[in-house]
Amino acid sequence: KNQVEQSPQSLIILEGKNCTLQCNYTVSPFSNLRWYKQDTGRGPVSLTIMTFSENTKSNGRYTATLDADTKQSSLHITASQLSDSASYICVVNSGYALNFGKGTSLLVTP
């Protein structure tokens, strides 16, 4: 069964600190992996997309990594801001279906 597991489920950090979110998957075949940011009451917005051959990709303060061998991905947020408070969802595309993780709820406090 295709699964996407994210950890931690929730996280609270101080403004300015860094954090790393994890995503482990068993999806096969693998097309790509996206990290989305979902603000409360809003639709998901794509942060990064990674294909099989990519190991690291950055988008501003967001850096995603992918290890296709171990089927693990991480999203690192640098110098967190209050506006980073949101749910971060890992989505693995098998080519014919999108497989969603349950998300990590991040709260950045002053």
Next chain:
Amino acid sequence: GAVVSQHPSRVICKSGTSVKIECRSLDFQATTMFWYRQFPKQSLMLMATSNEGSKATYEQGVEKDKFLINHASLTLSTLTVTSAHPEDSSFYICSARDLDRGTEAFFGQGTRLTVV
């Protein structure tokens, strides 16, 4: 990136009435549209997939007669929640895919439905 507009963003309706949610792709032709449902602190759950001009394919456990999906054009899909009940209260999100852009789908802003 491509823009998907969903309307309304919030709706409150009385139990027993029907509610229609629209999903539009503004700058591309959406050959496939997806409808998701999301409960608080839960992941998005796929309800149905629709291709333009054909009947929607519903996921197991989703009542097709309750959640009517119409994908009449390449830029518009609608989800109608019929005879709504309080347990239908949820966050509904659509996404649209343009095969010319590959296999990625772009999300709408979501609709918060509250049935009272």
